[in-house]
Amino acid sequence: MTSRRRSRAGDLKETLKGGDARILNCLTPHGKWHIHSTYMENHRMLTLSRGCEPVWMSEVDAAELEIKDNDWVEVYNDHGVYCARASVSARIPKGVCIVYHVPERTVGIPKSQVRGGKRAGGHNSFTRIHLKPNYLAGGYGQFSYHFNYWGPIAPNRDTHVIVKRMDKVVF
Amino acid sequence: MDVRSQISMVFHLDKCIGCHTCSVACKNIWTDRKGAEYMWWNNVETKPGTGYPGKWEDQEIYKGGWKKDGDKIYLKGAGRPKSLTNIFHNPHLPKIDDYYEPFTYKYLDLIESPAGDDQPTARPISMITGEPMDIKMGPNWDDDLSGSPDYARNDPNLTKLSPAEQEAMFQLERMAFFYLPRICNHCLNPACVAACPSQAIYKRGEDGVVLINQNVCRAWRMCVTACPYKKTYYNWNTGKSEKCILCYPRIESGHAPACMHSCVGRIRYLGVLLYDADQIESVASSDEESLVDQQMNMILDPFDPEVIAAAKANGVADSTIDAAQYSPTYKFVKTWGLALPLHPEFRTLPMLFYVPPLLPVMASVRDVSNEAQQEKLNPIAKQWPDNWLYDTSTEEIFGTIDQARFPLEYMANLFSAGDTSKVKERIMKLMAVRIYRRHKTVGDISEEKSNEALSTAGLTPELADAIYYLTSLPKFDDRFVIPAAHREQAIEMMEFTGDVKGNTGFGFKDKSAERGS
Numbered sequence A: 001m002t003s004r005r006r007s008r009a010g011d012l013k014e015t016l017k018g019g020d021a022r023i024l025n026c027l028t029p030h031g032k033w034h035i036h037s038t039y040m041e042n043h044r045m046l047t048l049s050r051g052c053e054p055v056w057m058s059e060v061d062a063a064e065l066e067i068k069d070n071d072w073v074e075v076y077n078d079h080g081v082y083c084a085r086a087s088v089s090a091r092i093p094k095g096v097c098i099v100y101h102v103p104e105r106t107v108g109i110p111k112s113q114v115r116g117g118k119r120a121g122g123h124n125s126f127t128r129i130h131l132k133p134n135y136l137a138g139g140y141g142q143f144s145y146h147f148n149y150w151g152p153i154a155p156n157r158d159t160h161v162i163v164k165r166m167d168k169v170v171f
Numbered sequence B: 001m002d003v004r005s006q007i008s009m010v011f012h013l014d015k016c017i018g019c020h021t022c023s024v025a026c027k028n029i030w031t032d033r034k035g036a037e038y039m040w041w042n043n044v045e046t047k048p049g050t051g052y053p054g055k056w057e058d059q060e061i062y063k064g065g066w067k068k069d070g071d072k073i074y075l076k077g078a079g080r081p082k083s084l085t086n087i088f089h090n091p092h093l094p095k096i097d098d099y100y101e102p103f104t105y106k107y108l109d110l111i112e113s114p115a116g117d118d119q120p121t122a123r124p125i126s127m128i129t130g131e132p133m134d135i136k137m138g139p140n141w142d143d144d145l146s147g148s149p150d151y152a153r154n155d156p157n158l159t160k161l162s163p164a165e166q167e168a169m170f171q172l173e174r175m176a177f178f179y180l181p182r183i184c185n186h187c188l189n190p191a192c193v194a195a196c197p198s199q200a201i202y203k204r205g206e207d208g209v210v211l212i213n214q215n216v217c218r219a220w221r222m223c224v225t226a227c228p229y230k231k232t233y234y235n236w237n238t239g240k241s242e243k244c245i246l247c248y249p250r251i252e253s254g255h256a257p258a259c260m261h262s263c264v265g266r267i268r269y270l271g272v273l274l275y276d277a278d279q280i281e282s283v284a285s286s287d288e289e290s291l292v293d294q295q296m297n298m299i300l301d302p303f304d305p306e307v308i309a310a311a312k313a314n315g316v317a318d319s320t321i322d323a324a325q326y327s328p329t330y331k332f333v334k335t336w337g338l339a340l341p342l343h344p345e346f347r348t349l350p351m352l353f354y355v356p357p358l359l360p361v362m363a364s365v366r367d368v369s370n371e372a373q374q375e376k377l378n379p380i381a382k383q384w385p386d387n388w389l390y391d392t393s394t395e396e397i398f399g400t401i402d403q404a405r406f407p408l409e410y411m412a413n414l415f416s417a418g419d420t421s422k423v424k425e426r427i428m429k430l431m432a433v434r435i436y437r438r439h440k441t442v443g444d445i446s447e448e449k450s451n452e453a454l455s456t457a458g459l460t461p462e463l464a465d466a467i468y469y470l471t472s473l474p475k476f477d478d479r480f481v482i483p484a485a486h487r488e489q490a491i492e493m494m495e496f497t498g499d500v501k502g503n504t505g506f507g508f509k510d511k512s513a514e515r516g517s
Helices: A003-011 A043-048 A059-064 B021-030 B080-085 B163-168 B191-195 B222-226 B248-252 B277-284 B288-297 B305-313 B318-325 B328-335 B370-376 B408-415 B420-441 B447-457 B461-472
Strands: A021-027 A055-058 A072-076 A081-089 A096-098 A159-165 B003-012 B043-047 B066-069 B072-075 B103-105 B124-126 B178-182 B201-203 B210-212 B232-235 B240-243 B268-276 B352-355
Touching: A003 A159, A021 A059, A043 B021, A043 B103, A055 A059, A055 A072, A059 A081, B003 B305, B003 B318, B003 B328, B021 B043, B072 B191, B191 B201, B191 B210, B191 B222, B210 B240, B222 B232, B222 B240, B268 B277, B268 B318, B268 B328, B277 B288, B305 B318, B328 B352, B328 B461, B408 B420, B420 B447, B420 B461, B447 B461
Parallel strands: A021 A096, A055 A081, B003 B352
Antiparallel strands: A021 A159, A055 A096, A072 A081, A072 A159, B003 B268, B043 B178, B066 B072, B103 B124, B201 B210, B232 B240
8 A cells, every 4th residue: 555545544544435526635835824913714814815714626626526616615534524615726736625724613614514514623623633742832721622623733734635515505 | 397296106016925914904094994894995916817806907897997089088988978878877887796795704693602512603794784695706806816717717918818828827837926916006197087077086286196085075986987997996885985095194294105014025115206297198198009108208307407497396395306316116117117007008197117027937938858858957857748848947048038937918918008028128127137146146147148138138237236225125215205295285285176177187178277377
């Protein structure tokens, strides 16, 4: 088994690709709004984005899945599910999807249809939670649970996910 | 010669990183109000893209700007007869969906939702109706080529390119894009001023800032149609139109406008230009090929004793003439010939100039075989099956410009009414400065080659040093040279705008409204 297949298996042991879906490699680009002192879920930055943190995918993959720009999609694997809109771009290579920033689960995230109508998580719900030891340093409450799901920071992505169009949008 | 002063701007596009700090600064100060939610007096667009409002450059849709008919120019979609026929319905007016329906989120649901087995979420609601909505458009919707099939591929500037050229622009790892920040151009021949049936819009005499008098505006919205850059906006709450005011309260107290002050890439320059107002009518109605040259010609040399005398006679303050001599925009636009106006073919004579981006043109797409390239390149370099590699190893100094990754025609459609030689001239200068600096700092380019590059581009080492300094190392006071305010001379403050009815603020239609008459 190649390392590529092993890593897919690590993320997609239990979850089956059903219907019109594709397995994509979800990567993390350099953040788009990191230059700003406010988080991207601030009203201003959300307006300058697309009102959400979209999943960017290639024109080729989108065409095969019949996903149009701005359609709602579900991005999921064994670890969790994230529901967002698709941004279909010529900039993204085939077989890859990206999510720039950390969406707040409390802002405009619909319920997941592939997970029995439960509220979908943020972008980190489909990443593996392997803690780096230096995350344990500090003791300033970085593990305490609040609104957002605690996971690794965005640069730790690089997982395999299943992407499909959302059947219906329920908030 | 009727010498007047104009606060003008230069945006250096190679330096723009598309961070939208300018947009946020402007939004927070000026348009964070009811009725103004959808307005972004400053916005940043990705090119190629359709922009905000969608396809604003396509005057077949919006009928903005001037059109030449015979020797004269006329407003394309506004003016008295058209205003009268469209009095109840103006078909060319952008709709809220052309901009975007402003949205927020129903945050209260996070606190007030009844207990359930799932976490609540704040769903998007309209800031106009308060009802739940589907977000379908935003002020930066096609950011970084998002939605390229629907947006970037429909950029109005692509229409003159062949289908093959267009397709090449959207091939992975061969594509390029750049950011285009836009504010009101504070034009010399503003179509918004000319179109206003209520004479509510005027161009300030002392610095040329174009303003809408909120007490006189009667919501005709002809300015919205007339402005080809779609930089006047209608406030649905106050029933008045609004636009960028170039932060005049800040300028009057010596501060740079907020968008410029906050610019992270330091791409923005602001300074005084002296120009000959007698030429406005003839320049604006000149042939398309000579529009850019003519506009450059009407900008006068602030060191010329005749110009200074005429400026003084016209009441331009000494401090303003001083500022004109130190103006960074004069250097970029005239001395160095590096900047161009955006869409000069709209004939409004914009006073915001852009240094065209050099960045994407540094590679050649000449037909070369992969094997030949392999010799020169790192073995792990990317190859394509169709034998079409970027040749970045050319020995020719300017060999890559004509095969630019970003076709020169596209740049020319944006900045020079389709004339590629104007854009090429400027890009050659930018490249020559880089070659010169590489000779100076890296040393792998010989002095002969560096001198050859400079002389071909029409520069000298001294000029190249000056361009390098103002591009890369300028201090705040180098980028913004703002003359002291002379409110005592602001005669427009006491002028009744009804007296200048039907003209563009200068009276080339109605000679009775001349300054000082």
